[in-house]
Amino acid sequence: MGRWMALEGTEAVAYAMKQIAPDVVAAYPITPQTGIVQTFAQFVADGEVSTEFLQVESEHSALSACVGAAAAGARAMTATSSQGLALMWEILYIAAAMRLPVVMPVVNRALSAPINIHCDHSDSMGARDAGWIQIYSENAQEAYDNTLQAVRIAEHPQVRLPVMVMMDGFITSHAVERVWIEEDDAVRAFVGTYQPACTLLNLERPLTFGALDFYDYYFEHKRHQVEAMRRAKEAILEVAEDFARRFGRRYGLFETYRLEDAEVALVVLSSTAGTARVAVDNLRRLGWRVGLLKPRVYRPFPDHELIEALRHVRAIGVMDRAIAFGAMENGGPLWLDMLAAAYRHGLHIPIANYVFGLGGRDITPSEIEGIFTDLMQIAERGMITRPVTYVGVRGEAPLPTPAEWALWLPEATIAGD
Amino acid sequence: MQEMIEIRWHGRGGQGVVTAARLLAEAAMEAGYFIQAFPDYGPERSGAPIRAYTRLSRSPISLHSPVKAPDLVIVLDETLLGDPSLLEGLKPDGWLIVNSALPPEFVRRRVGGYKGHLALLDATRIALEVLRRNLPNTPLLGALARLTGLFSLEDLTRHIRHHLAAKFGEDVVRANLEAVRRGFEEVRIDPGQASPGERPIEVPSGGMALPWFELPRGGLILDAGNAIAYRTGDWRTFRPVVEMEKCTHCLYCWLYCPDDAIRVAGGQFLGFDEAHCKGCGICAAVCPPKAIIMVEESRVVAAV
Ligand code: SF4
Numbered sequence: 001m002g003r004w005m006a007l008e009g010t011e012a013v014a015y016a017m018k019q020i021a022p023d024v025v026a027a028y029p030i031t032p033q034t035g036i037v038q039t040f041a042q043f044v045a046d047g048e049v050s051t052e053f054l055q056v057e058s059e060h061s062a063l064s065a066c067v068g069a070a071a072a073g074a075r076a077m078t079a080t081s082s083q084g085l086a087l088m089w090e091i092l093y094i095a096a097a098m099r100l101p102v103v104m105p106v107v108n109r110a111l112s113a114p115i116n117i118h119c120d121h122s123d124s125m126g127a128r129d130a131g132w133i134q135i136y137s138e139n140a141q142e143a144y145d146n147t148l149q150a151v152r153i154a155e156h157p158q159v160r161l162p163v164m165v166m167m168d169g170f171i172t173s174h175a176v177e178r179v180w181i182e183e184d185d186a187v188r189a190f191v192g193t194y195q196p197a198c199t200l201l202n203l204e205r206p207l208t209f210g211a212l213d214f215y216d217y218y219f220e221h222k223r224h225q226v227e228a229m230r231r232a233k234e235a236i237l238e239v240a241e242d243f244a245r246r247f248g249r250r251y252g253l254f255e256t257y258r259l260e261d262a263e264v265a266l267v268v269l270s271s272t273a274g275t276a277r278v279a280v281d282n283l284r285r286l287g288w289r290v291g292l293l294k295p296r297v298y299r300p301f302p303d304h305e306l307i308e309a310l311r312h313v314r315a316i317g318v319m320d321r322a323i324a325f326g327a328m329e330n331g332g333p334l335w336l337d338m339l340a341a342a343y344r345h346g347l348h349i350p351i352a353n354y355v356f357g358l359g360g361r362d363i364t365p366s367e368i369e370g371i372f373t374d375l376m377q378i379a380e381r382g383m384i385t386r387p388v389t390y391v392g393v394r395g396e397a398p399l400p401t402p403a404e405w406a407l408w409l410p411e412a413t414i415a416g417d
Numbered sequence: 418m419q420e421m422i423e424i425r426w427h428g429r430g431g432q433g434v435v436t437a438a439r440l441l442a443e444a445a446m447e448a449g450y451f452i453q454a455f456p457d458y459g460p461e462r463s464g465a466p467i468r469a470y471t472r473l474s475r476s477p478i479s480l481h482s483p484v485k486a487p488d489l490v491i492v493l494d495e496t497l498l499g500d501p502s503l504l505e506g507l508k509p510d511g512w513l514i515v516n517s518a519l520p521p522e523f524v525r526r527r528v529g530g531y532k533g534h535l536a537l538l539d540a541t542r543i544a545l546e547v548l549r550r551n552l553p554n555t556p557l558l559g560a561l562a563r564l565t566g567l568f569s570l571e572d573l574t575r576h577i578r579h580h581l582a583a584k585f586g587e588d589v590v591r592a593n594l595e596a597v598r599r600g601f602e603e604v605r606i607d608p609g610q611a612s613p614g615e616r617p618i619e620v621p622s623g624g625m626a627l628p629w630f631e632l633p634r635g636g637l638i639l640d641a642g643n644a645i646a647y648r649t650g651d652w653r654t655f656r657p658v659v660e661m662e663k664c665t666h667c668l669y670c671w672l673y674c675p676d677d678a679i680r681v682a683g684g685q686f687l688g689f690d691e692a693h694c695k696g697c698g699i700c701a702a703v704c705p706p707k708a709i710i711m712v713e714e715s716r717v718v719a720a721v
């Protein structure tokens with residue numbers, strides 16, 4: 001039998017890592033991921049897990065070490081946040097393209113500048129097209145469950161791709177919650193022993209890894225990555241099915257809440273989905289038909305499944321905790337994907353974007369109720385006047401004139417000099 | 418009880434505020450509650466005011482936004498009583514709970530004439546007497562059991578046994594149980610008047626006012642050197658006190674002080690800049706003739 005424990009999100013993930021007992025963990029601590037590395041290092045120091053734990057000098061080295069270890073046939077993990085993920089950039093693509101099933105919990109944090117340690121999704125969203133599978137978690141329990149499943153997904157013979165498992169910085173990483181921790185043996189049986197497809201250390205079968213590859217082969221190898229990503233969706237569901245059979249908690253590509261008869265729907269990732277559920281309940285009590293959809297798997301993007309789940313609503317709001325600067329309307333990445341999916345699958349209803357919570361700005365149920373109010377009006381009118389709203393940013397209207405905007409140091413702030 | 422209870426903790430960095438929020442959550446979890454405990458992270462420096470939160474509910478908690486209207490505000494450090502944000506959002510029938518030996522009228526005065534429910538416990542003294550360490554959290558748990566009825570003394574006893582027995586000896590377990598029991602018994606309740614119907618106490622949130630287009634681009638700070646405006650002296654839990662006879666005016670303290678809080682003129686040590694000295698104790702540690710000692714701030718404040 002498992003047991004209830006009061007754990008921070010990072011501790012829950014460190015527990016998952018202890019139970020997975022990877023051959024190699026190479027990591028560098030960074031706020032707010034620190035709790036993962038710290039707790040796991042403690043497990044190693046106390047002899048509770050026999051993992052080879054490498055304390056490296058940077059995140060670039062952390063992921064490089066994982067790539068080397070994974071190529072050698074080891075089950076390898078790391079974890080990071082924000083600037084750490086940014087520093088891993090070139091190795092992200094290498095891990096994916098070499099088809100190495102590295103698993104990496106990412107504790108979402110804003111990117112500098114200005115310096116900020118709090119939650120938004122700019123870090124992992126920036127890495128959305130790097131070839132990694134991306135799974136987002138609402139709370140500590142999901143972070144634990146998703147980390148366990150990530151190992152199976154990454155190593156699935158149809159997939160063999162690295163996986164990031166996200167949780168919200170501070171909001172989830174540093175909050176103590178009730179988490180059901182499964183029995184060690186049960187977890188071990190679920191994740192199984194790693195069967196590498198081929199290894200650098202197999203002397204019977206010497207292989208070259210990471211070779212040069214020009215216009216004659218490079219493209220075909222990219223096509224491999226496409227195929228692995230395409231097949232990942234089914235593998236993710238298969239692993240979730242086995243997880244549910246063993247542990248009773250059911251996961252899909254996304255989760256819905258009171259969506260069946262909803263007139264308008266909100267789409268939002270991670271911990272904010274929990275807060276949005278409270279807003280949905282509040283408005284339902286007033287008779288509003290509002291519902292929620294929380295994507296769990298963002299890469300591969302379950303475009304068809306998402307649109308089918310939303311086909312009956314009259315308007316959709318997509319909440320993004322990141323901005324795709326310079327993209328259409330300077331909206332968020334999730335919104336852009338949703339628009340594309342709706343067009344592709346013939347859903348022609350208003351889809352508005354609400355960018356929120358950058359740098360850890362609070363988002364409350366009442367603000368989300370405000371978003372639903374906006375969506376109800378959009379559904380009523382059948383059209384959108386403002387495609388992207390930056391929720392809670394001070395001074396949204398009226399916009400500054402070009403002359404005002406050209407002032408690098410606006411008058412108001414230097415009046416005191 | 419109502420569906421969910423929300424608690425805000427106030428203390429200073431290094432006093433175990435975050436641990437307190439967590440301990441309560443753990444105790445409540447064992448009594449069958451769904452829980453959440455989380456800190457408000459800013460620059461975490463020893464002595465800086467810190468807040469943490471606990472949520473307890475009979476049903477799963479999906480809310481992940483900050484606590485805005487707490488049912489309980491718990492203050493671990495008396496020196497925070499003058500902080501105007503202490504009562505922010507406190508529900509009209511909520512409780513203010515302070516770790517203090519001061520009389521209730523005195524506390525009420527220090528908290529801007531607060532009239533609502535008040536509970537006081539000299540948790541620091543109990544902890545020092547029973548646990549021989551400054552761990553006010555444990556006796557406070559006993560006081561909370563009494564005040565809120567969220568869990569019983571028996572629940573707490575079970576929880577403490579469960580958590581401590583494995584790691585520590587029976588002596589430690591018994592001392593902790595004693596601390597909890599004394600907290601339960603010694604909490605001083607001063608009901609005051611709840612003001613039903615009144616809106617939660619609001620505090621003007623200064624600062625965040627400028628619209629985005631009026632902020633300097635690129636995150637520039639225009640009044641460089643504005644650290645002088647931050648009264649880091651308010652963070653102090655210990656303060657340096659000098660014995661002038663011993664001072665050789667070597668100015669090691671001036672060289673090492675991270676906050677430039679050593680007052681010097683004409684090459685002579687003059688004293689401390691109280692508005693900015695945050696009580697880190699580095700000056701005392703480096704002073705060659707040991708002319709500086711660190712004294713607990715609350716004792717200085719109480720003496721005033
Ligand atoms: S305790 Fe001493 S070193 Fe520390 S801030 Fe105060 S004066 Fe400076």
Ligand code: SF4
Binds near residue numbers: 666668704705
């Ligand atoms: S370090 Fe000690 S002796 Fe030297 S100036 Fe400071 S107080 Fe005086």
